[in-house]
Amino acid sequence: MSEPYDAIFYDATHRGSAGDVEFYAALCDGAQSVLELGCGSGRVLSAVVPSGATGVGVDLHEGLLALARARTPTLGTDAAPALSYRRGDMRTLALGRRFDRVLIPYSGLFCLADAAELLACLDTAAAHLAPGGLLALDAYAADGFHHLASQEDMGKLDEWAELDAVEIDGAAFTVHERSRWDREAQTIEAHYRYVGPGGRVYEAALPQRYVLAEELMLASMRAGLEPSALWGGFDQRPFDPEASEHMVFVATHASPAGG
Ligand SMILES: C[S@@+](CC[C@H](N)C(=O)[O-])C[C@H]1O[C@@H](n2cnc3c(N)ncnc32)[C@H](O)[C@@H]1O
Structure with a gap:
C-alpha cells in the first residue's frame, strides 16, 4: 500500500x-x-x-x-x-x-x-x-472472477458504489469505492472516496495484484x-x-x- x-x-x-x-x-x-x-x-x-x-x-x-x-x-x-x-x-x-x-x-x-x-x-x-x-x-x-467474469462485470466495477459508513475523529463519513480491473495483469486499482460533514472529501488509492x-x-x-x-x-x-x-x-x- x-x-x-x-x-x-x-x-x-x-x-x-x-x-x-x-x-x-x-x-x-x-x-x-x-x-x-x-x-x-x-x-x-x-x-x-x-x-x-x-x-x-x-x-x-x-x-x-x-x-x-x-x-x-x-x-x-x-x-x-x-x-x-x-x-x-x-x-x-x-x-x-x-x-x-x-x-x-x-x-x-x-x-x-x-x-x-x-x-x-x-x-x-x-x-x-x-x-x-x-x-x-x-x-x-x-x-472465480479472474476466469469467469465478463467484460460487463468489469465495467460495473468502474462506477462509484457506496461501501460503508465510518466515524473518523467524531465525524461521520460515507465511503465510496471504485475499481479498475486488469485481468491480464491480475491487478485491481481500488479507489476510495470519503465524504464527510461540510462537503469534506478524502480520496485514496489501493493498488493490488x-x-x-x-x-x-x-x-x-x-x-x-x-x-x-x-x-x-x-x-x-x-x-x-x-x-x-x-x-x-x-x-x-x-x-x-x-x-
Ligand atoms: C491489507 S493490509 C493488512 C493489514 C493487517 N494484516 C490486517 O489484517 O488488518 C496489508 C498491509 O501490508 C502493508 N504492506 C504493503 N506492502 C508491504 C511490504 N512490502 N512490506 C511490509 N508491509 C507491506 C500495508 O502497509 C498494509 O498495512
Whole structure:
C-alpha cells in the first residue's frame, strides 16, 4: 500500500474478514513466537499472540505502525516487549531470528507488484519460519472472477458504489469505492472516496495484484515451503476455484530441518 492512504481512514475501513482473528488465534495457540508481515495497525497480531509468547509486526506504513503501537498495552518488559512493531519490507526483511508462526493476513500478499515480489515475500516468510513452524495467510479468492467474469462485470466495477459508513475523529463519513480491473495483469486499482460533514472529501488509492490459487501453491513450493492446506474460508471448507470468496493457506517448511 502506498503511504499516502492516511492511516486513520485506512484503518476505519479495512477491518478484516469475519472469523479471521479467531482462525489465526487458534493457529497460534501454543506458539512461543509469532511474526506478522504487513501487520497494519496490529488488528490481528495484538489479538492472536498467546500469553507468554512474543509477537513482532512488520509493515512499511509508519502511520499504521504508530496506530499499532498506540493501541498496544505494555506487556512483557520495556527491554523485551511481548508485542513490538517495526518498519520493514516483507520482500527483504532479515530479522536474523525464526518464529513458530508467520502470518500474512487479509490479502497482504496482494500488495506485492508482481510474481518476483511474491516469491521474494514467500522466501522471507520461509527464512523466518522455525523448523516445524507454520506459515498462514489469507486473501480474497480471485480465481472465480479472474476466469469467469465478463467484460460487463468489469465495467460495473468502474462506477462509484457506496461501501460503508465510518466515524473518523467524531465525524461521520460515507465511503465510496471504485475499481479498475486488469485481468491480464491480475491487478485491481481500488479507489476510495470519503465524504464527510461540510462537503469534506478524502480520496485514496489501493493498488493490488491478486494471486491465483495455483500460483500461490507453486510460488510457495519454489520458496521451499510445503503447502499443507488450502481452504475456501476460515471455517476450513474446501477451496472451490469457481465459488470461494476466500483463500486460506497454510504451509510448513518442505524440509523438516527448516531449510
Ligand atoms: C491489507 S493490509 C493488512 C493489514 C493487517 N494484516 C490486517 O489484517 O488488518 C496489508 C498491509 O501490508 C502493508 N504492506 C504493503 N506492502 C508491504 C511490504 N512490502 N512490506 C511490509 N508491509 C507491506 C500495508 O502497509 C498494509 O498495512
